[in-house]
Amino acid sequence: MxxxxxxxxxxxxxxxxxxxxxxxxxxxxxxxxxxxxxxxxxxxxxxxxxxxxxxxxxxxxxxxxxxxxxxxxxxxxxxxxxxxxxxxxxxxxxxxxxxxxxxxxxxxxxxxxxxxxxxxVVKRHGFAGVGDATHGQHNRQRAPGSLGASSDPSKVIKGLKMAGQTGGDxxxxxxxxxxxxxxxxxxxxxxxxxxxxxxxxxxxxx
Missing domain, CATH: 2.40.30.10 (Translation factors)
Structure with a gap:
C-alpha cells in the first residue's frame, strides 16, 4: 500500500x-x-x-x-x-x-x-427528541427516553446510544x-x- x-x-x-x-x-x-x-x-x-x-x-x-x-x-x-x-x-x-x-x-x-x-443524544446520535412541548412534556425535548429493560436483566445494555464524549476519533x-x-x-x-x-x-x- x-x-x-x-x-x-x-x-x-x-x-x-x-x-x-x-x-x-x-x-x-x-x-x-x-x-x-x-x-x-x-x-x-x-x-x-x-x-x-x-x-x-x-x-x-x-x-x-x-x-x-x-x-x-x-x-x-x-x-x-x-x-x-x-x-x-x-x-x-x-x-x-x-x-x-x-x-x-x-x-x-x-x-x-x-x-x-x-x-x-440529539447531537451525538441524531435523536429527534420530543417535538411537542405540550401534554406534560416538560423539559423532555432533548432527552434520550427509555433506556430499555427493567427488572430483567436490570442493567443498561452495552452499546446503547447515550450521551457522552463526541469526536476526537x-x-x-x-x-x-x-x-x-x-x-x-x-x-x-x-x-x-x-x-x-x-x-x-x-x-x-x-
Missing amino acids: NGILGRKVGMTSFYDETGKNIACTVIEAGPCVVTQVKTEDTDGYNAVQLGFDDKKEKSTSKPMMGHFSKANSTPKRHIVEFRDFNVEKELGDELTIDDVLIEGDIISVVGTSKGKGFQG RVKIKNLKVLKVHTDKNLLVVKGAVPGHKGSYVIIEK
Missing part, C-alpha cells in the same frame, strides 16, 4: 469543466523522509516508515534522536508505517507527492475528527478523488471533506 503523510490546510472550491462548483480540501502532502525500512527477514513483514514535519531536538528523546540519525534526518513530529510499500525507497530517502500520486487517483484519507466534548474517508497535484508547493487538492481541523495531520493512502 502506497501513501504519504500530510497536513490539512483547509477547504476551498472551484468550478469543473461543466461549470459545477466542487467543494474540495487542500492538503500539504510531504515531503517525507524514510526513517526506517522493515523487511521480511529482520522484522517478519515488509514496511516503510515515513516521517513528516520537523521537530525541535530538545523536544525529542535520545532513543528517537538515534533513530533519526540512522536515516541522516532531522527529528520528525509525525511518524507512520506503511506495509507493502510499492515505491522503491532506501533509508534516508525523501518521498515527495509526485512519487506516489497523480491527478485522478482514488485515495483514502485518515485523520482525527474534531473533538466536540460531552454531548447529548480516528476516521477514514474512502474513495476521494485527487483533483489537482501541485508538486512545486507540495499541495494536494482532494474532492470532498477530510476529517480533522485546519493544521491537523492526515495519512493519505492509495
